[in-house]
Amino acid sequence: MNLSTISQTFSVNYDYKLYFTNGLFNPENSLFINILKNYQKGGLVKMIFVVDQQVIATNEYLLDNIKKYGKKHQAHINIKDIIPVIGGEASKNDKSNVERIWNSINKKSICRHSFVVVIGGGAVIDMAGYAAATAHRGVRLIRIPTTVLAQNDAAVGVKNSINAFEKKNFLGTFALPYAIINDLDFLNTLEKRDWIAGIAEALKVALIKDEDFFKSIEKNAERLANREIKAMAPLIHKCAEIHMRHISEGGDPFENGSSRPLDFGHWAAHKLEQITNYELRHGEAVAMGIALDLTYAELIGLIDKNDLERILQVFKTVGFNLIMPISTIDEVDNLLRGIEEFREHLGGELTITLISAIGIKCDVHEVDRDKMREAITLRSLKS
Structure with missing residues (x-):
């Protein structure tokens, strides 16, 4: 029946x-x-x-x-x-x-x-x-x-x-x-580290969603580094606005799909936090993760060298240390395991958010491990 x-x-x-x-x-x-x-x-x-x-x-x-x-x-x-x-x-x-x-x-x-x-x-x-x-x-x-x-x-x-x-x-x-x-x-x-660390998330959403917002952060980078609240307040407001708009307009607020554009730089950031026993602030790890993925994007020809250097300079002016605490082959291998852990966290299909230009995101579903190893070398103590 x-x-x-x-x-x-x-x-x-x-x-x-x-x-x-x-x-x-x-x-x-x-x-x-x-x-x-x-x-x-x-x-x-x-x-x-x-x-x-x-x-x-x-x-x-x-x-x-x-x-x-x-x-x-x-x-x-x-x-x-x-x-x-x-x-x-x-x-x-x-x-x-x-x-x-x-x-x-x-x-x-x-x-x-x-x-x-x-x-x-x-x-x-x-x-x-x-x-x-x-x-x-x-x-x-x-x-x-x-x-x-x-x-x-x-x-x-x-x-x-x-x-x-x-x-x-x-x-x-x-x-x-x-x-x-x-x-x-x-x-x-706030401690200075915590003041600076949070700016990583603003740079993240600017890079993947809003070139004008990136230009604003670039213009005010020294003021932000000097802890000027009049520079920070609008940054927080704009970043939060973009974040909330993404939740409502993205069509997947509970992440049933495999794409998580707001996790730009995060596959490495999460692993770096774990590797350092969470001595890195989350924002500090995100800055390093974004720098790593941008370096990888330049190595595979997705972004040009000028954009890479321009973006990295903004991070440095704000006060970020972008050198990852990775110095041995075993540590490189451990960091690379973060890719598979991120794939599992997403539910099976790997989606890594990169950018093809400032303000334009580009999702990739495969990672060239040799190129990523090269990017890690360039962005770590191993270099």
């Missing part, structure tokens, strides 16, 4: 906003409470905060200000817990951080209509987002990124993850935040 097939198709509309402000938890700043009032459907909104310990250390009054803000608006919000967590990639390497958030969600009766509010760099936001997305099949999330890289890239997308099996982002979800809030005041307390 043949049974009939039941088929169904449906669409879900997603909506989330990215806000810009200064002094988010200043008592006179109404942005945070207004976001929650717009959501609130009667009664208190319960929430827990997850806060990067490095952010706490460099922002002396942050926790007190959060508590005072909650007290001022206690008719509308109920802060049930504040959880400090280790910052950086270590937060994603230790699953106990996720378990601490799960335990708090459970013990503090945080439901699907409550909030996890995460304050920190991209790694902490990834980790806390994963915890929120997997509790009750999804607790509401508000991201408050505190680094350049997180404000212009990492916190803007729809992905959450932790590391496992010595692989970056092995466990993760696609789950949209309820809101993202970029408080530019947090950038004033």
Whole structure:
């Protein structure tokens, strides 16, 4: 007997906003409470905060200000817990951080209509987002990124993850935040490395999507290197705008296909982070990965030498070290294994994003290993 097939198709509309402000938890700043009032459907909104310990250390009054803000608006919000967590990639390497958030969600009766509010760099936001997305099949999330890289890239997308099996982002979800809030005041307390590192993601999207944006970064490279917030603020805004537009207009926000153009330079970057035991910042590794792929693109005749040198000079002027910490044949072989790991991460078909000119991306599905070895030699200590 043949049974009939039941088929169904449906669409879900997603909506989330990215806000810009200064002094988010200043008592006179109404942005945070207004976001929650717009959501609130009667009664208190319960929430827990997850806060990067490095952010706490460099922002002396942050926790007190959060508590005072909650007290001022206690008719509308109920802060049930504040959880400090280790910052950086270590937060994603230790699953106990996720378990601490799960335990708090459970013990503090945080439901699907409550909030996890995460304050920190991209790694902490990834980790806390994963915890929120997997509790009750999804607790509401508000991201408050505190680094350049997180404000212009990492916190803007729809992905959450932790590391496992010595692989970056092995466990993760696609789950949209309820809101993202970029408080530019947090950038004033960044280490120089973190200020510079985030510019790599802006250069990445400019190179693959927007030549005029690249020219703007090129023009302001020295100002960015000198930590001028008036140069950085529009860079973050433009980069985030391009990123969000890509998610909505690309037709594949949850990456069901094999093309991931926003991962330009990332196959090598992820492996370099692992090889250095995450001593490299993600943005530093991305800069090296982009430089490597650009060098490979020039070797195979995809871009010309002048474009290569022009792009590399912008990275150097901003302050990036583009020499990869690779000095032995074994280390070269280990780095090359990142290509196959990236293929696996994509789901089987390899797609590496390169460019044929500034602002014009070009996807390739095969890599000439001899040429890539030559590019590694040119871009590493091995040279």
